[in-house]
Structure formats: structure tokens, C-alpha cells
Amino acid sequence: MSTPLKPGDISSWRPGEPGEGLAVAAGARKIEHNVIPLDPVDREISMLLKEPTEDEGSEKELNEILSWEARVDGKIKGNEVLLKGEISDEDRARITKELRALKKERGDVAQLEAETAARYGWDEEPDGWRTIRGQAVTREYDVQPGGELPSDAVMRSAPQYWLGARRMSGQIHATPPQPLANEPLASDNKQTMTEPKPVQVPVQDADVPVHEFDPRAASEAHTKAADAQGQTPDTAPTHIPVMDMEDDIQTFDPTAAAEAHIKAANSSAQEKTVAERLKEIDGFIKSAPANPTPEEQAWLDKLVRLREDLTGNNKMPGDKTVVSAPAQEARGNRFDEALRKIHAHDPEQADRILNTIEGKDGAIRERFLKLTAAAEEQKESQEAKVKEKFEEKTFEFIKRWGQKYQKIPLPYKVALGITLAGGALLSTGALSAVFATGIGVRRLLAGAATAVTVEAFLQHRHERTGWTRPEFQETRDRRIALMLGALVGGGGYVIEGIEHASAKITSLKETLEKLYEAGNAPTPTPPGFEGAFSVDNVPPPGFVEAPKGEGWAPYINTATEGTPAAPDLVDHAQDASSEMVHKVTPGENLWNIIKGNLAEHHAFDNLSHDQQVYLTDEIKNKFSALQHESPEKFNALFPSGNIDLIHPGDHIDLSKVMGDKAFMDHAIEKAQAFHGTLSHESALPHATEHAVNIPEGEHAIPYDVDPTRIPGLTPEDTAGSFNITEHPVATVAEHLPSSEYMVADIPLNEQARHSFESLLNYAYPSSDGHIWAPGESSSEWDLLSNQSAWNLIYRQEALMGNSEFPIISHDATTERVRAVLKAIMERTGIKPSHDEGAGRFLARAINAAGGRVWMNGGRVAF
């Protein structure tokens, strides 16, 4: 060819022919006799090479231009700008010098990659294969000329890229070719590249274009693609060779850059429809080996996630909407920036956001990210406004308020958001009170803001676990809402606030109306305030504070002394006694809670140790007796139906028993009359003994502890109870050798094995009462243990299964395993990685806990 090429003539160009600069500029590079597409950086390099100038500028300027930030800031706006000459000669000269250096560096890297491949005998392998391997090993392990090459790295990376290479070469092998075919490894497992073989650049068949495996270039291409956003068809270069999707997938790599690689391809003029891309991805997944290696599985997972990105609500198969990579990138950058800022002031929120978007489909995730980024930008704008407009003291006040606000648990932030955002339409009368509560922050948890919203929040917590909330739980939720909103914030506000709320909480209103009407005279309130805080720190109606030393009466329920009062009113009024409503913390049991409360109220002052034990047990037994005497009251107190099973975060209204003055006086009299010998460990059964086999002093916690205390859990995981007992018990018919659940790379000692088996016995209760013994396991567990623990814990949708990628079924066994995993994670602080199997994670966590983990009923004990 003797005439200079135009951009569309690339396919016919050969090295050495005129027009090399333009050809390369249009996106081509030669590898021997082949032309392959390059990433935009290479395009820039070659673009500038076609018109080199002598004036190359200062070193400082070159460095400035070299930085990617400078380029995206507008110094260079992509190839199109260069092609159109929209860049000054001075800038072009500066860039030329630096990019020449970059090109040389890349040439050196390519040589090193070829040397690496040759070193391990890959130069005998099919075309393209060795190139991929050489690049993978060299780049992933940062191999330097003359440097060491860890042999284990080769061993790991070789199969990692095996499938792509195999497909590229068109060859099918039953097993991945092994590295080091020609040369044994050094005894120290290191290879020193001091004597590299002559470089042999892979030669491709000229008729079969091969796409370069290049994660780094792909990543840059992805970023660069954003620059092309906004270009018009008439200004955009045409016929630039692009990576065909099929070929791209054939060389799909397991790195994160691979995703960018695919997206970058879409930025070209040959963008594909969603349906086409889905078809290609599906085809590739179907061709995956039946038993992929862990590395292959990792990038197969990435393909699945890519597929999810493409199957948003507005991108169903058949949809001809073109996915715009530049647009996606631009949005991604905006979110990245917002996330960095969020992480700076609230790392847990950032972590939670990342967990929230994991596994969501593309359209949904995009909308969420846009709003999240907008909210963060709005916050930033507000803070800037405060700094600009107000005095230092006011600025500091807002800043401190924000810091305090961020420490509020998420459920209460949600509740406040609901009240404010939804309240504007429901009822404006209470918003000012809500605002004041939020400004106060410290009382937000129990203020007027929560009564309406918390009940709905709690309801949702249960519903999204797939559980129909039973009546007793609904009652309990209402009581929590009442405690938080009405009895501290004030009944008047709540009545007003729920005036237009859903019918489901009408009973709340009715209860509160009784409470409000029966209460003390309302405190004068400001206009529009409606008594929101009128009962602040005042004992609630139905109670009088009795002096100490006159029997048992920290708060005496006058209703039990004959004062007329509606049953509901008595029930809820009792909730108001903050001293009698105990919030359970980890490690507590009912017996100790009662004992502590008695001591706090000086009930033990004149009792011996044995008498104290006697009194405590009397009260505990009374709680237990409620199960038969007043089942409704018992269920409200103990939603688990078992006084031995209380959960951190539960609120136990001790006044249900200890507020009964007649009973308490009688119990104290009996204790005073007792002159026997008792101890905590004596014959009297205790209400909440520690789990069997738990060493003295160790704590037992229920599996369904409040997960809001776990940093990084998604809000859906704050649902709390997994309600395992609602599901039928799984039938386990097969027993497998213990080796099936022994994790290869996580050795378990005898104690840890016992722990492991304890967990399995809980997760897989046998229908015939069989107790798993050492040496036995379940085939179900064998299946589940290899599934991602991360998916089990975080991805609710994964539990529901997927017709194309059935990962996990939604059954009782899975729920139990999920509950166990969460409890273990909460207790040990060990989190699973995304690709870590449930079995391996459990083994690792158990080891971290010193191998001392037990299951007893619904409890995980340490």
C-alpha cells in the first residue's frame, strides 16, 4: 500500500507501510503481522507520534500532562480532540515526549511478559495462550526484569487464565495445562529471571485477530471511555476497530478490570443491545466447565454480576436500549466521590451502602446511587452554606449536631426520615415537635418522632423476613412504639401525630387516648405543640412513686390496688416505668436481671444471701407461672415463648410481676422467713441457665441478636429474628464422613470439631431424633458448605434461588445455617469474604473463637 491510510483502512494496513502513525492512532498496534485493537492510551501515543515536534516542553509540564487527572481536566479530551486539532501545539509537544516514554515502557513490559512465558515453557503452547499467561503472571505479581518469580504465584495464576486461553486458542483440554513443563522449580520455590531466554513475541495467524488480554489497559479504556461522552456522531471517529463482544468474552479475565473491558467496548460506535450482550454472556457461562476451579468460579461470579447489571427493570431481554458505558462511568465517578466523602465522616454508613447495592440489579442500583450521591452533595452544600452564612459558633453547633446525629442507630434515623418526609403530607401539626426532637438528638430514641413510625418499622422488620407477624409480636411492637414515642415524648403528640396514619395503628391511638385522658393535667404547651413533651420525666398515669423502705414499691401499680383502670391502660402504663422496663444486654438472663433490679431497689438490704436467692427465684417462678396464668401477658414479655430465651435489645417489663405490690410484699415476707441454705447453683431451677456445656463465666447469646450492632450489615439484615421455629424441620437422610465437612485448608482440633458438629446438629436437626456424632455430617451441608457465606448472610434474593443460577434454596435448613453464620460473625467479629464458602468461614471463625463454640437450642454460646 503506498497511500496514507485513513482511519477506516486499518484492517488492510501492515507494518512498514505508510500511514503507520494514523493507523496506530486509530486504535491499532502491530504484533508481528497482526493488528489488534488497543486501549485509548495507546491510541493517544500513536496519535501523537504521527506529528512529532521538537518543542517538548519542560519536565514539570510533562509530568502535569502525564497525570490522568490533568487529562480528564480538559488538557486532552480524547482522541477526537486531537484528531480535530483542538489542542495547542505546545500541549501536543509536551504530551508527545511523555507518551513516547510511556510507549517505551510498554514495550519493555511486553518483552518481560514474553520472557516470563518463555521461562515457564509456555512458548511451546498455542498461539496467544502464552501471551495471556505471560501478561497475567507478570502484571499480577509485578515481575521485574531480573526479579524473582514466585512459583506458587505461577501455580495459582496459570489455571486462573486457563479457560480464556483455551477458548482463545480453540483447543479443548480436559485439564488445565500445568506450568513449568520444561524446567523444574528451584528448591526454594523461587525462580530468578537472570538468564531470560530470547524473547519470542507470540505470532498470530493474520487471519485470526487476537485480542490482547490486558486488564490494566481495559481499566484505562474504561476510564477513558467517559471522555468520549457527548461526542456527536459526526465528530466521533468511525470504524475504529473495537473489541467484538464474543471475542472479548473469550478472553474474559477474572480481574475487576474485565468488567470495564466489556463496558469500554460498548462505548464505541458498535455498541450492542442489552439482549445481544446477555446472549453472549449466557453463552459463555454455559460453556464454563462443570467443575470450575476457584479462580474460574470467581470470574464466573463476575459474569453473573455483569448479567445482573444488564437485567434491570428497564433492560429486559429484547430491550433495544443501548447501555452507554461513558454514561455509566460518569455516574459511577459521581457516586465514588460521594462514597469517599461519606466514608470520611461515617465509615459504617459507607460500608452499609456498599452492602446494600451488592447484588442489586443495574437499574435499581443506579437509581439508588444517584439519590445517595445527591443526598451527600446536598449535605455538603448545606454545610458549606452554614460555613458561609453564619458565625463560627453557629457553624460549630451545626457541625456538632451532625456528628451526634450520625451516631444514632439506623432504625431511628429511618424513623425520623419517615416522620419528616411523610409527615409533611400526613400532618403538619407535629412536624415542629419532630424537628425539635431531632435537634435534641439525645432523646430522639424515645421522643415523639418515633411512636408512629417505629411500629411500622418493626412490622416491616418482620415482614421482610417472610414472616407473618403473629399477634403477640404485633402487640410487643406496639408496646415498643408506645414506650419510645408516647410515654416519654408525650401522649398528646402521638394522638395528634397518628391522626391520619394507617388504620393498623388505630389501636395505638385508642390506647394512647385512654392513657392521655387518664393522665395528669396536661402541661401548658406552646402553640402547635400539642403537649409533645408534657409528661417529661413524670411517672405515668396509674403510678405513684412510693418511698423506699415501705415494702416493695419502686413504682406501685395502683391499678392492682383496686384503682379502676382499663386493662390496656394498666398494661401500657406499666411500660412507662423506665426503671421497671429492662433492656437486655448480651450475657444477661432473667434471673440476673431480677436480682439486679431487686438490689437496685434495696430489696436485699435485710436479707441473707440465701434469702436473696430465694426471693429472686420466687419472682422468677412468678414470671414462669404467667405462661399458664396469663398467656397473653407472658407472650408479650417473652416473644420467644421461653423465659430462657431472651435476646439482647429485648425490653422486659419487670413491673408485670414486680409491680404487683401484694405479690412482692408476700414474696419478701416468705424470703425473710426462709432460714435454709440456698445457692444460685442449688436445687431451685433457674430461669435462664447458661447453655449446657458452656464453661462457667462464658456468655450465651441468642443467634438472632440485634444485627444493627454489626458494622456493615445491610438494613435488610437488621430484621432481627430469623424465626427459625416457623419453618418445618429439615429431614436429613444421609450421613457422610466427617471429612466431608472438614475444610481442607482450615484444620480443626478436636474441640473445634466438636463445636462444628454442635452447629451442624443445630442447623440440621434430624427428623428421627438422631444426634450427629463425630464422623457424621449431612449431604445437605456438604452442598451448602461450599456456597458463599457472604451470599448466605447478605443476599436475601440469593436465598430465593434463581432459575438460571440456582445457588441457594430458600428452606428451613438454609435459614438455620444463615442464622448460625450471622451469629458467629457477630460474636467473633470475623466476616466472610465474598467467595468464601460457608464451611470454610465457619471453620475459620470457630478457630478464631478458640474452638469453643456451642449450640444450645436457639443459642450460640462461646
Place this chain on the structure above:
Amino acid sequence: MHPSARAVAVKELEIEDLPHDMQDSLLASVGENIMRGVAIAALEKLSPEDQELFGTIAEGGDERKTLEFLSSKIPDFNAFVADETKKVIAEVKAMAE
């Protein structure tokens, strides 16, 4: 039947089609911005001296005093909060476009 507060809030933010965990995250974030936005709007209505006094009262933790103070300085404070709330919501939705 009147809708629940949550349903109204979710509709107001136009996030009905998002999963609940995403809704929760956004409700929390936007709720904080509403709080800050209303506070800023309220502060703008106050003199520098009153601004400082407001900060002192609010940090004292007495919500009733805080509300009494703002209600005495800003006419129809309930409506004011409602209006500013709507402005913050509208703004964040516009910024997300």
C-alpha cells in the same frame, strides 16, 4: 384508608420501586438533610444573637425550650417546618436527576 407515613415518605421521594433496604438508607440520609435544612432555614430567620442563643438552648438538650424559642421567633413554625421539608426533598430529587 390513609396511607402510612412510610408510604407517603417513600412516595414523596419517588423511591417506591426500590428495595426496602435502599429505601431505609435514603430515608435516613434525606432525613438528616431535612433536619439540617430546616435548621439552616430557621437560623436564617434569626438575628446573630438569637442564632447563638438557639445553639445554646438546643445543645442544652431541652427540646421543649428549643421549640418554644423557635415558635416565638418564627411565625407558624409548624408550617415553616413543613415547607422547608418539602424544599429539601424537592432539591435532593432535582440533584439526583
